[in-house]
Amino acid sequence: MAGNLENRHDVLIVGGGFVGGALGCALAGAGLSCLVIDHDDPSAQLDAGFDGRSSAIAAAPRRLLRRLGIWQHVEEKATPIEDIRVADGSSPFFLHYDHTDLGEEPLGHMVENRHLRQAVLASMKTVPRLHHLAPAEAVALDQEGSRVRLTLKDGRTVEAPLVIGCDGRGSWLRSAAEIPLTKWSYEQVGIVCTVRHERSHDNVAHEHFLPSGPFAILPLTDNRSSIVWTEKANLAPALLALPDNAFLEELSWRFGDFLGKLEVTGPRWSYPLSLQFAQRITDRRVALAGDAAQAMHPIAGQGLNLGLRDVAALAEVVVDARRLGLDIGAGKVLDRYASWRRFDSHLMLALTDGLNRLFSNDVAPVRVVRDVGLAAVEHMAPLKAYLMRHAMGEAGNLPRLLKGEAL
Numbered sequence: 277m278a279g280n281l282e283n284r285h286d287v288l289i290v291g292g293g294f295v296g297g298a299l300g301c302a303l304a305g306a307g308l309s310c311l312v313i314d315h316d317d318p319s320a321q322l323d324a325g326f327d328g329r330s331s332a333i334a335a336a337p338r339r340l341l342r343r344l345g346i347w348q349h350v351e352e353k354a355t356p357i358e359d360i361r362v363a364d365g366s367s368p369f370f371l372h373y374d375h376t377d378l379g380e381e382p383l384g385h386m387v388e389n390r391h392l393r394q395a396v397l398a399s400m401k402t403v404p405r406l407h408h409l410a411p412a413e414a415v416a417l418d419q420e421g422s423r424v425r426l427t428l429k430d431g432r433t434v435e436a437p438l439v440i441g442c443d444g445r446g447s448w449l450r451s452a453a454e455i456p457l458t459k460w461s462y463e464q465v466g467i468v469c470t471v472r473h474e475r476s477h478d479n480v481a482h483e484h485f486l487p488s489g490p491f492a493i494l495p496l497t498d499n500r501s502s503i504v505w506t507e508k509a510n511l512a513p514a515l516l517a518l519p520d521n522a523f524l525e526e527l528s529w530r531f532g533d534f535l536g537k538l539e540v541t542g543p544r545w546s547y548p549l550s551l552q553f554a555q556r557i558t559d560r561r562v563a564l565a566g567d568a569a570q571a572m573h574p575i576a577g578q579g580l581n582l583g584l585r586d587v588a589a590l591a592e593v594v595v596d597a598r599r600l601g602l603d604i605g606a607g608k609v610l611d612r613y614a615s616w617r618r619f620d621s622h623l624m625l626a627l628t629d630g631l632n633r634l635f636s637n638d639v640a641p642v643r644v645v646r647d648v649g650l651a652a653v654e655h656m657a658p659l660k661a662y663l664m665r666h667a668m669g670e671a672g673n674l675p676r677l678l679k680g681e682a683l
Contacts, residue, residue: 281432282407285309286604287594288426288439290414290449292316294331295566295583296442297396301344302591304406306683308598311434312400313426314410315443321393328470328542329389330502332357332481332494332577335381336669337584339680341395345402349395355495356382358479360667364635364647365486371650373664377657382479383668384577386494386502417452419560424605438605440563440590442583445552447568453559459552462632464489465512466574467505468545470496471527474536477501483575484530485635485646489549490575491530500541503527504574506549506636516546549573551629553621558614561605565590570621572628575635581669582624588675589616595683620672 287303289296292314300312333341333354341347347354360373360383375383400408409428416427417439424439441449450457482493489506496502505527507515515526520540528538553570557563566583590613597609634646653660665671669678676683 281409281434282309282311283434284423285311285407285434285436286438286598287311288313288424288434288436290426290439290441291443291447291566291568292318292400292408292410293442293444293566294392294396294580295587296440297400298341298344298346298584299440299442299565299587299591300406300408301346301396301399301403302587302677302683303594304403305344306591306595306598307405308594308604309405309407311407311409311436313412313414313428313434314408315413317411318397318408321390322397324390324393326388326390326470326542328545329468330386330470330494330496331389331392331580332384332386333392333584334384334578334581334667334669336674336678337581338385340584340588340677343677343680343682344399346395346399349398350387350391353391353497354385354387355497356479357384357386357481357495358382360481360483362483362650363485364643364650365484371654371660373660373667377661378664378668381668383664386481386496388496414448414452417449419453419562422603424561436605437603438561438563438594440565441568442566444567445571447564449562450554450564450568453562455559455562455564456555457552458555459550461509462549462551462573462636463509464506464549464632464636465509466547466549467503467507467512467516468547469503469505469527469540470500470542471503471531472498472500472539472541474499475534477535486530487636487638489632489636492574492577493531494577501535503531504577505530506575506632509548512546516544551625553625556614557617558607558610560607563590563610563613569617570625572625573632575628575632576624576667578624578628578667582621585620585669585675585678586617588677589613591677591683592675616673616675
């Protein structure tokens, strides 16, 4: 075999982003030999400037990142989310999540994607038995026998009892394993950018529901906020094509003036919004995690958090099986992962889909119903506390990593 690449491993991970990198750190940190096959060049990512994109990390997934040694690289660059305020347009009714209702821990944190990616890469370098192959691309999958074989684009092959797809919405591994995908479009586009404002955001996140969809204002460092702006697909191209001053005017009209004068910093990004899920997240010696398994509307900011919950469950299942001397790629082992994740992922997909459909319109009777609903939840302390815990990733049967415990 050409080159110095080790051929046989315990686990192969296709995709070296946030989910794949974290999963590699978890499994290799527990003693398994892992090869992460990463399509992107890590040197380019280490030198990347700010591109306007950021991610929300809920409280429980943050504990996972800390346990894996990733959070320590990014902690000083993260902004806590201490309150969340949800409003339906100009309605007087609202919902206010205050972290002090549950304790001292923030509801979550906001982190620029470049900092989080650099933190994952830095952590991957420190974990023994974690091999990071990048840039590289798998082009063929062989699931016959007791090991999976991947053929790389350069002709080399690698083998393991288990291969995990963390390669995003367009997952190559999911397609190669012939796992069916269910998908539908919302006919909406997500516009993402970052603004600087005169006044402090006080670590408060805002979600405004407008007729075209949710408009989220998420706190960042240095008097900045990340904007996730949902717009109708037929209107978004014209908005994105506006000159800077006109784009800022449109954004300011939706943002409001409560934080003073605004300035867009960094590029604008956009992507079509859809919901999709693999009809099964396991196959013969194959498992899927993160967006390869399911991807949703950004209305609740839970996409990456759901992927990190996949990491916690899959890592625990695989490591426990190895300690018992079981075949980590066996169907019964992977069935445990699929069963563990089924309710949580389906609930989150249904919740985000339902919320988007409920709030992305301006039909008067529907507006009345949802405003009454917001007001009711605001005054029902037990229900509001449960919803806050769910948003923090703390509901249900938590894997050890989400509790901050070692595997």
